[in-house]
Structure formats: structure tokens, C-alpha cells
Amino acid sequence: MKISGVDIRPGNIIEYEGGLWRAVKIQHTQPGKGGAYMQVELKNVMDGRKTNVRFRSSETVERVRLDTKDFQFLFAEGDQLTFMDKENYDQVQLPRDLLGDAAEFLQDGMDVLMETYEDKPISVQLPDQVEATIVEADAVVKGQTASSSYKPAVLDNGVRILVPPHIASGTRIVVDVYEREYVRRAD
Structure with missing residues (x-):
């Protein structure tokens, strides 16, 4: 057009x-x-x-105009990611770098949206927010004001983000995939 x-x-x-x-x-x-x-x-x-x-x-x-289709992430093998078409169960393998930094947030069974042009995959969109578990969080320094002081933490997928001081190791949180920011505690 x-x-x-x-x-x-x-x-x-x-x-x-x-x-x-x-x-x-x-x-x-x-x-x-x-x-x-x-x-x-x-x-x-x-x-x-x-x-x-x-x-x-x-x-x-x-x-x-790109076509969009619902796919499900199955598994990663080296630098290749395998997705399954939710309609006809066809499997598609894509290079990890097509997703950029967002690939670190992929979880088995995650629903994604794949954009294709003339049946060739162009991009994969993950949900904007995912749940993750804190595996390592720095201790809170006494005397810091709670208003804007965030501390570094490591998620179960190895990604480092900043979290509020009250978040401890083992806590499930919701993370913004594309901004790599803490959103809230998971329910």
C-alpha cells in the first residue's frame, strides 16, 4: 500500500x-x-x-503489512531457538540474535507473537512482562533512604536488574522484558 x-x-x-x-x-x-x-x-x-x-x-x-501468528517457545539448542505454530504445530528454528536481549527472558512454553513477511520470520515479540525469581540480591545498607534507592539483583535467568530494598533472594517478581526493570512483586 x-x-x-x-x-x-x-x-x-x-x-x-x-x-x-x-x-x-x-x-x-x-x-x-x-x-x-x-x-x-x-x-x-x-x-x-x-x-x-x-x-x-x-x-x-x-x-x-506483516502477518502475525501465535507461536509457542519450545526449547533452545545452542544459538537456535525452536518455536511451534499453535495452529498447525509446525516447528520453526530461528537464530537467537533475531530476538536480541529479550531472548534471555524466554521460558519453556511461553506464548509469543511472530511477525512474518512472505512466510519469512522477521521478528518475535515476547509478552511485555514476565515473572522471574531473584536468586541473588545485595544486602540493604542501613541509613539509605527508601525513596529512590534500588539495589542490584540477579534473576534466575542470569539477568541483572535493580530492585527495591525490601526484595530479598527467593522472591518472585514481575519484570518488564524490554526495559529490564522491576515492575512489582508477583502474586
């Missing part, structure tokens, strides 16, 4: 110079002299390269 260059929004996937690019940031600029344009930061969905492009209102780009 063709759209005007100034109609690009963050999150849109466009075809640009023979590749698929995701719009990360946009800035609409209207200079005093000349026509308005949209400054767009693009990230290549295949290899992660970034570029900045200026689109004028007269230019059109091809907006790509």
Missing part, C-alpha cells in the same frame, strides 16, 4: 531501497523556506542497521 512520506508513523514497516525498514522515530519539520518534510529514523528489520531519511510530502513509499 503506497503512502505519502509525511504519513509515516513510528512502528510502520516500509520498503526502502530494496529492504524492509521499521520507522523508529519521526520528526515533522516545516522550514521557513521550502516545503515541509518528515525526518525519519529507520531500522532495517533484517540486519538492524539504522539510517536517517528525509521524506517530502510529494514522495510515496510502500507500506508493508
Whole structure:
């Protein structure tokens, strides 16, 4: 579907110079002299390269629609992750680096959303928040104010995050996968 260059929004996937690019940031600029344009930061969905492009209102780009499907994470074997299509039970193996840092939060049986373009997996989205157990937490230093003092802790998947002082080892917490932040205690 063709759209005007100034109609690009963050999150849109466009075809640009023979590749698929995701719009990360946009800035609409209207200079005093000349026509308005949209400054767009693009990230290549295949290899992660970034570029900045200026689109004028007269230019059109091809907006790509990705198909989304529900998959379930089965297991990791080396650098390969195996997912199962929840409809037809087909299995797909993907490289770990396709998920980036979020791969550390994968749990057996976790439901994920896979985006595909022409039946080729482009990205895998995990739930925004997952439960994890604290395996190691620093002791609280007496005299610290409780308002904004957080202490380092290690989760059962090896990820280091900051938690409030009252959280101890063995506590189940909810963690934001993409921000890598403590959200709350798990119920």
C-alpha cells in the first residue's frame, strides 16, 4: 500500500531501497523556506542497521503489512531457538540474535507473537512482562533512604536488574522484558 512520506508513523514497516525498514522515530519539520518534510529514523528489520531519511510530502513509499501468528517457545539448542505454530504445530528454528536481549527472558512454553513477511520470520515479540525469581540480591545498607534507592539483583535467568530494598533472594517478581526493570512483586 503506497503512502505519502509525511504519513509515516513510528512502528510502520516500509520498503526502502530494496529492504524492509521499521520507522523508529519521526520528526515533522516545516522550514521557513521550502516545503515541509518528515525526518525519519529507520531500522532495517533484517540486519538492524539504522539510517536517517528525509521524506517530502510529494514522495510515496510502500507500506508493508506483516502477518502475525501465535507461536509457542519450545526449547533452545545452542544459538537456535525452536518455536511451534499453535495452529498447525509446525516447528520453526530461528537464530537467537533475531530476538536480541529479550531472548534471555524466554521460558519453556511461553506464548509469543511472530511477525512474518512472505512466510519469512522477521521478528518475535515476547509478552511485555514476565515473572522471574531473584536468586541473588545485595544486602540493604542501613541509613539509605527508601525513596529512590534500588539495589542490584540477579534473576534466575542470569539477568541483572535493580530492585527495591525490601526484595530479598527467593522472591518472585514481575519484570518488564524490554526495559529490564522491576515492575512489582508477583502474586
